[in-house]
Amino acid sequence: EAQVTQNPRYLITVTGKKLTVTCSQNMNHEYMSWYRQDPGLGLRQIYYSMNVEVTDKGDVPEGYKVSRKEKRNFPLILESPSPNQTSLYFCASSSAGTGKAFFGQGTRLTVV
Amino acid sequence: DQQVKQNSPSLSVQEGRISILNCDYTNSMFDYFLWYKKYPAEGPTFLISISSIKDKNEDGRFTVFLNKSAKHLSLHIVPSQPGDSAVYFCAARYSGAGSYQLTFGKGTKLSVIP
Numbered sequence: 439e440a441q442v443t444q445n446p447r448y449l450i451t452v453t454g455k456k457l458t459v460t461c462s463q464n465m466n467h468e469y470m471s472w473y474r475q476d477p478g479l480g481l482r483q484i485y486y487s488m489n490v491e492v493t494d495k496g497d498v499p500e501g502y503k504v505s506r507k508e509k510r511n512f513p514l515i516l517e518s519p520s521p522n523q524t525s526l527y528f529c530a531s532s533s534a535g536t537g538k539a540f541f542g543q544g545t546r547l548t549v550v
Numbered sequence: 551d552q553q554v555k556q557n558s559p560s561l562s563v564q565e566g567r568i569s570i571l572n573c574d575y576t577n578s579m580f581d582y583f584l585w586y587k588k589y590p591a592e593g594p595t596f597l598i599s600i601s602s603i604k605d606k607n608e609d610g611r612f613t614v615f616l617n618k619s620a621k622h623l624s625l626h627i628v629p630s631q632p633g634d635s636a637v638y639f640c641a642a643r644y645s646g647a648g649s650y651q652l653t654f655g656k657g658t659k660l661s662v663i664p
Contacts, residue, residue: 442593471652480556480656481594481639496651528593537582537643537652541593 440465444529444542451519451549459514459545461529468534470512471496472504474525475544481528487512488534519549553577554642556655565664569627573640573655576621580653582643585614585625587636588657594639598625630662 442463471486483496487506503515530539555574563569581602586594600607600614613626640655
């Protein structure tokens with residue numbers, strides 16, 4: 439089954455404690471991206487990657503890092519989380535040249 | 551600066567009637583437009599799309615219309631069903647310099663009343 443898998447689904451952490459949210463896709467997609475969803479703000483892109491070792495900033499990259507060492511994986515790293523990063527995060531993947539993105543189930547992150 | 555706007559945060563429609571969701575955009579370089587549907591506790595799922603060179607695309611009960619001169623697109627759902635109740639996101643794709651990005655609107659929550 440074609441899918442994008444994010445882990446964990448729920449995470450509560452404290453300010454400053456480094457964390458990683460993993461994302462994996464099994465569709466051999468070139469393009470992967472991370473979004474955050476906040477009330478009244480919709481989906482905002484954090485980072486995206488066109489292929490292995492190619493990443494670029496989206497609209498709200500501050501406080502986040504990503505890496506793309508393998509085609510299937512695109513982890514999101516918060517080196518020093520802060521409460522304003524409390525949000526619902528989605529990973530997505532798609533084939534190069536299409537906008538039809540497949541989304542993961544989401545990760546609800548709370549930073550206290 | 552919001553490049554993709556969904557000005558109606560919510561919409562209520564009777565079952566069996568038509569639902570019309572609207573979206574406006576500002577960037578004339580967008581070349582592809584998409585609608586996504588999102589249920590609570592799930593990720594968005596692709597619904598329907600349209601290329602900027604077309605003005606209409608139909609898929610079953612769902613039709614998307616694009617008016618490039620007005621920079622406006624709309625999603626029509628006919629007939630509306632209770633299972634269509636969800637948040638709908640409009641998205642636009644910009645392709646350039648070997649990469650492309652999707653920009654999303656803030657979403658419209660559709661409620662279909664039985």
